Amino acid sequence: MQIETIKWVSGAVRIIDQTRLPLQLVYLDCRDVETLAQAIEELKVRGAPAIGVAAAYGVVLSVWGQEDISQELERKVRCAVDRLSHTRPTAINLFWALEKMQRAFTQSRGEEPERIQHLLLQEADRIFEQERKVCQKIGENGAALLEDGMSVLTHCNAGALATAGLGTALGVIYAAKSQGKRICVFADETRPLLQGARLTTWELLQNEIEVTLICDNAAAALMRTGRIDAVMVGADRIARNGDVANKVGTYGLAILAKEHRIPFYVAAPLSTLDMKLADGSKIPIEQRSPEEVTRGFGLPTAPQEVKVFNPAFDVTPGELVSAIILEKGIARNPYEPTFERWVR
Amino acid sequence: MQIETIKWVSGAVRIIDQTRLPLQLVYLDCRDVETLAQAIEELKVRGAPAIGVAAAYGVVLSVWGQEDISQELERKVRCAVDRLSHTRPTAINLFWALEKMQRAFTQSRGEEPERIQHLLLQEADRIFEQERKVCQKIGENGAALLEDGMSVLTHCNAGALATAGLGTALGVIYAAKSQGKRICVFADETRPLLQGARLTTWELLQNEIEVTLICDNAAAALMRTGRIDAVMVGADRIARNGDVANKVGTYGLAILAKEHRIPFYVAAPLSTLDMKLADGSKIPIEQRSPEEVTRGFGLPTAPQEVKVFNPAFDVTPGELVSAIILEKGIARNPYEPTFERWVR
Numbered sequence: 001m002q003i004e005t006i007k008w009v010s011g012a013v014r015i016i017d018q019t020r021l022p023l024q025l026v027y028l029d030c031r032d033v034e035t036l037a038q039a040i041e042e043l044k045v046r047g048a049p050a051i052g053v054a055a056a057y058g059v060v061l062s063v064w065g066q067e068d069i070s071q072e073l074e075r076k077v078r079c080a081v082d083r084l085s086h087t088r089p090t091a092i093n094l095f096w097a098l099e100k101m102q103r104a105f106t107q108s109r110g111e112e113p114e115r116i117q118h119l120l121l122q123e124a125d126r127i128f129e130q131e132r133k134v135c136q137k138i139g140e141n142g143a144a145l146l147e148d149g150m151s152v153l154t155h156c157n158a159g160a161l162a163t164a165g166l167g168t169a170l171g172v173i174y175a176a177k178s179q180g181k182r183i184c185v186f187a188d189e190t191r192p193l194l195q196g197a198r199l200t201t202w203e204l205l206q207n208e209i210e211v212t213l214i215c216d217n218a219a220a221a222l223m224r225t226g227r228i229d230a231v232m233v234g235a236d237r238i239a240r241n242g243d244v245a246n247k248v249g250t251y252g253l254a255i256l257a258k259e260h261r262i263p264f265y266v267a268a269p270l271s272t273l274d275m276k277l278a279d280g281s282k283i284p285i286e287q288r289s290p291e292e293v294t295r296g297f298g299l300p301t302a303p304q305e306v307k308v309f310n311p312a313f314d315v316t317p318g319e320l321v322s323a324i325i326l327e328k329g330i331a332r333n334p335y336e337p338t339f340e341r342w343v344r
Numbered sequence: 345m346q347i348e349t350i351k352w353v354s355g356a357v358r359i360i361d362q363t364r365l366p367l368q369l370v371y372l373d374c375r376d377v378e379t380l381a382q383a384i385e386e387l388k389v390r391g392a393p394a395i396g397v398a399a400a401y402g403v404v405l406s407v408w409g410q411e412d413i414s415q416e417l418e419r420k421v422r423c424a425v426d427r428l429s430h431t432r433p434t435a436i437n438l439f440w441a442l443e444k445m446q447r448a449f450t451q452s453r454g455e456e457p458e459r460i461q462h463l464l465l466q467e468a469d470r471i472f473e474q475e476r477k478v479c480q481k482i483g484e485n486g487a488a489l490l491e492d493g494m495s496v497l498t499h500c501n502a503g504a505l506a507t508a509g510l511g512t513a514l515g516v517i518y519a520a521k522s523q524g525k526r527i528c529v530f531a532d533e534t535r536p537l538l539q540g541a542r543l544t545t546w547e548l549l550q551n552e553i554e555v556t557l558i559c560d561n562a563a564a565a566l567m568r569t570g571r572i573d574a575v576m577v578g579a580d581r582i583a584r585n586g587d588v589a590n591k592v593g594t595y596g597l598a599i600l601a602k603e604h605r606i607p608f609y610v611a612a613p614l615s616t617l618d619m620k621l622a623d624g625s626k627i628p629i630e631q632r633s634p635e636e637v638t639r640g641f642g643l644p645t646a647p648q649e650v651k652v653f654n655p656a657f658d659v660t661p662g663e664l665v666s667a668i669i670l671e672k673g674i675a676r677n678p679y680e681p682t683f684e685r686w687v688r
Contacts, residue, residue, distance in 0.1 A: 022644075022646060022647045023643075023644060186653070189535070189637065189645075189646070190561070191533070191535060191559040191560065192559050192561075194645050194646075197637070197638070197645050197646040198645055198646060201646050201650045202646075202647050205647055210651075211650060211651070212650075212651040212652065212653050213634075213637060213638070213650050213651065213652045213653070214637075214652070214653045214654070215536050215560075215593075215637055215654065216535065216559075216560050216561050216593075217534070217535050217536075217560050217591075217592045217593030217596065218592050218593070218653060218654070218655060218658070219596060220595045220596030220599060220658065221592060221595055221596075221655055221658035221659075222653065224595065224658070247561075248559065248561045248562050248565060249559075249560075249561030249562070249564070251564045251565055251568065252561065252563060252564030252565075252596065252600055255564060255599060255600055255603045256596055256599055256600075259599045259603075290557075293533065293541070293557060293558075293559055294541070294557070296641070297640075297641030297642065297643055297645065298641065298642070298643065299367075299641055299642060300366075300367060301533075301538050301541050301542055301641065302366060302533070302538075302541040302542060302545050302546075302557055303366045303545055303546050303549055305549065306545045306549065306555060306556075306557050307555070307556040307557065308556065308557045308558070309530070309556050309557070309558045309562060309566065310558070310559065311562060311565055314564065314565035314568070315565075315568075
């Protein structure tokens with residue numbers, strides 16, 4: 001099944017409202033920047049590559065149908081970039097895509113408003129298309145690491161719902177399947193927002209891949225049974241040395257994998273690399289609302305007055321990562337020389 | 345605040361219905377064995393020591409107010425022991441308490457029914473009182489391991505709500521506090537049933553102890569910040585070599601603690617020791633319903649057809665445990681000689 005996570009539909013960014021899954025498959029048309037920005041903040045669209053693509057189309061929204069003179073358009077684009085860049089701090093793909101859009105706008109200076117709209121849409125489409133193809137390549141590269149009959153543990157959702165294509169971590173699973181390998185997936189439910197329970201299991205079932213849901217708590221016991229052959233996750237930002245920011249819980253999983261001698265793989269596009277950062281210590285980690293933990297399912301599940309520590313991401317040191325699967329190939333520790341070569 | 349988790353009230357076992365916390369503090373009077381057995385199965389009363397005490401009173405219920413001849417009473421006691429022993433398989437305290445009650449009944453053979461009732465109640469009261477005092481001793485012993493200003497991470501609920509007294513892991517915190525030490529607690533929410541979020545935070549707030557709630561997923565990132573000085577958990581069953589069965593997630597925490605060089609402590613009564621088991625591999629691990637994971641909060645949070653792996657407990661190898669705190673003192677690896685001495 002082709003999952004259309006993000007789609008440009010004449011003047012609107014159409015997204016799957018992922019907060020409604022798995023109960024309902026509902027599409028949401030964002031016709032202005034603010035609606036889209038809020039959709040990103042509320043995780044209606046989420047996943048680092050998907051956020052980048054959505055934000056690119058968000059910049060198109062800011063000029064769409066506008067007859068203004070160029071100066072006015074410039075103000076609108078600047079506002080859009082500013083608003084969208086303040087939605088979520090950790091995933092670098094957002095800033096990467098906004099920078100590309102900003103550059104495309106600068107290059108269109110002096111053109112007619114309609115032409116500018118056209119050029120910006122073209123650039124967003126290019127980003128979309130590039131990220132779609134990149135998923136394909138990541139999948140093919142990663143599939144070489146998986147053998148028929150393996151069981152793979154994944155965390156959060158790094159699938160079609162997190163990208164413009166097949167996904168990153170799940171893209172590898174899909175590619176392995178299309179090569180005729182039977183892969184079983186174990187999905188961490190991924191508290192607090194249950195992207196694993198709600199999204200990963202849904203998307204794998206849609207694609208007829210065997211999946212078993214576990215509480216995040218059960219990962220260590222499951223590894224101990226010997227049933228897990230590999231861990232495969234996505235990434236929100238990767239520093240030069242291979243330190244990986246990803247959904248909170250990833251770092252713990254990497255330690256558990258090391259303890260059980262299970263390979264720990266990260267699959268991500270090059271647009272996730274932040275070559276400006278020497279290591280992961282400077283990656284901004286988004287702190288989210290206590291209510292995600294204390295009333296994540298509507299009903300309160302903790303005393304109202306309790307303090308909560310709720311980081312959305314954590315950083316896994318590169319030395320705990322067995323390999324990082326990118327569209328250019330598979331990088332291993334030390335990561336920096338390989339990254340340098342591929343980014344150039 | 346004195347929390348009365350279990351209390352015998354003329355012909356009924358009065359328990360706090362822990363499934364209603366933290367929203368409501370509701371007491372439930374169990375007047376027959378079946379009601380109590382279901383309360384144990386549904387975790388209305390839970391925690392290894394508390395289950396033992398509740399089951400002891402459950403045996404009293406089976407003969408209470410009965411005018412039958414001795415043979416009929418024997419059948420009723422046998423049925424009660426059988427029913428109660430089939431509620432939950434992992435916590436050994438249940439079987440320990442039932443064995444004690446069975447022995448007390450056997451010793452009362454030939455007595456008048458009223459006298460038998462009296463003797464059984466006396467035995468259950470003795471178990472209650474013993475477990476209460478044991479918590480006190482565990483607390484005092486464990487408090488020696490904690491210094492003023494420390495932060496302690498705990499998992500699930502090993503507090504007053506899990507015992508007949510102050511608790512085991514939390515008993516240590518309470519004892520440290522009463523010695524004037526300020527201890528901050530971080531509480532894992534503990535999926536799927538959120539005993540950490542619902543019970544541990546509630547009970548610590550009642551006792552004016554600073555507590556911060558985290559998703560289980562955030563434990564590794566939190567340890568990485570250097571803010572955790574010790575991990576302190578309870579136990580459901582401990583094998584001769586120090587392997588510890590406890591709430592699922594404990595084993596993973598122990599690995600994370602080792603990686604971050606944080607001491608990992610287990611606090612439990614001697615009644616938790618299973619000296620018949622050489623190691624933890626033979627401890628029966630309760631598998632619970634998929635619905636705890638997929639509809640744990642009322643609303644479905646995963647596709648209905650998804651497979652679920654939901655063990656209630658895991659086993660932490662003794663070599664990952666820095667110390668086991670018992671009423672007799674603090675045991676360290678190798679555990680067996682110390683256990684042998686203390687059990688004798």
